[in-house]
Amino acid sequence: MDEFTGVAASDTKALGDLCPVIGSGPSWAAKDESSVPSEGALTVLKITNTRPDGSIDLRELAYVAGLPARTKIIGPTSLVMIRTNGNRKRIGNVYIPPEEVHGAAVSAFQFILDAHDAETRDYLYLVLRSPGIQHLMSESASGSTGLGNLAVRWLKTLEIPWPNALERKSQVEVIGAVDDQITALDKEAGALDALLRGRKEELFAHYAATANMLPIGEVLEEVKRPITVDLEAEYRQIGIRSHGRGLFTKEAVTGESLGSKRVFWVEPGDLVINIVFAWEGAVAVVPPEIEGYCGSHRFPPYRRLDGGDIEFFRLFFSTKTGTQLLANCSPGGAGRNRTLSRKRLMESPVGMPSAQEQERAISELQALETNVLALRTEADRLRAVHATLLSGLLDRTINIKSAELEV
Numbered sequence: 001m002d003e004f005t006g007v008a009a010s011d012t013k014a015l016g017d018l019c020p021v022i023g024s025g026p027s028w029a030a031k032d033e034s035s036v037p038s039e040g041a042l043t044v045l046k047i048t049n050t051r052p053d054g055s056i057d058l059r060e061l062a063y064v065a066g067l068p069a070r071t072k073i074i075g076p077t078s079l080v081m082i083r084t085n086g087n088r089k090r091i092g093n094v095y096i097p098p099e100e101v102h103g104a105a106v107s108a109f110q111f112i113l114d115a116h117d118a119e120t121r122d123y124l125y126l127v128l129r130s131p132g133i134q135h136l137m138s139e140s141a142s143g144s145t146g147l148g149n150l151a152v153r154w155l156k157t158l159e160i161p162w163p164n165a166l167e168r169k170s171q172v173e174v175i176g177a178v179d180d181q182i183t184a185l186d187k188e189a190g191a192l193d194a195l196l197r198g199r200k201e202e203l204f205a206h207y208a209a210t211a212n213m214l215p216i217g218e219v220l221e222e223v224k225r226p227i228t229v230d231l232e233a234e235y236r237q238i239g240i241r242s243h244g245r246g247l248f249t250k251e252a253v254t255g256e257s258l259g260s261k262r263v264f265w266v267e268p269g270d271l272v273i274n275i276v277f278a279w280e281g282a283v284a285v286v287p288p289e290i291e292g293y294c295g296s297h298r299f300p301p302y303r304r305l306d307g308g309d310i311e312f313f314r315l316f317f318s319t320k321t322g323t324q325l326l327a328n329c330s331p332g333g334a335g336r337n338r339t340l341s342r343k344r345l346m347e348s349p350v351g352m353p354s355a356q357e358q359e360r361a362i363s364e365l366q367a368l369e370t371n372v373l374a375l376r377t378e379a380d381r382l383r384a385v386h387a388t389l390l391s392g393l394l395d396r397t398i399n400i401k402s403a404e405l406e407v
Contacts, residue, residue, distance in 0.1 A: 016156030021114035025106035092137030207351030217346030242280035270301035279327035
């Protein structure tokens, strides 16, 4: 097997030999779905309930009556797999369904794989999530346009590494320990992020109700640093992500390739706004490391007139109130392109507490942001460890004792 180079053919088994039942769910029309259970209706786990992060969302289960008697249902040794999708990276994504959906059906976009026993299911869950197998399933899905489709016949012949029972159990335990750590970190980061978002809303609502209301234009001013483009020089540009997710940088381009595009220097400490997607919260502060970069005329930079910390406005524009203000100043309804009226924005009022209170709020909120980022960074590090360990354990380039030291 190319995806498991260290595994002899004698140490593999076909997936169909480990899962006596592999089959997709039935089709039904949207009008057949109900949001409440009824007599004769089966619970159905739809593809929208399976998340790209490997979790299953049970909040919006549907119920369908009149499904065929032969419909396969989820059991205690089942796995659920994405069979067909427009995004090929999702084809082959696999899930362990929780007890709440045992007895449920899946849609025609998914497979149910019934393993011989729970131990086999747990080991298959480990193997089928490995980067090599995920890539192989994605690439093997038929269909050149639109939806890709994974064939049952091909899936049944997929060769799976099959070491002895003790080694399989050890691998499941090691990878499971990493999974548990990632889940715990994600949960903690999610809870802290919810606290951060709630605290921001609380603080800025308080300022709107109690602080001095000033037009933004009395506190912020646009700073223009136009560039006379040298056709032979190189220019590094920024982009701004929506939803307050910061800046990104682009590959350097020549002045000649910029053509007639108007560009302006940005400097660390600038508040920059993408005027086309401001209504989506495309606002950021240029960090210290982004020096010597430029942005198009669609990314105007702003500085404070009163000497205060620009972070106050970044935080404000990341609240629901701040984003709504940007949306209110962005007329138009042509798809997602709604251009910000900078004049209207500058005329809009914002609650401005004392300088001391601004500093205190910024310090509090940045501390929460730092903690959220640290948790997510650690979770991402463990995801990389997870992928390396999983591939190494399965192709035997990493032994189990070395793996245990990693976790």
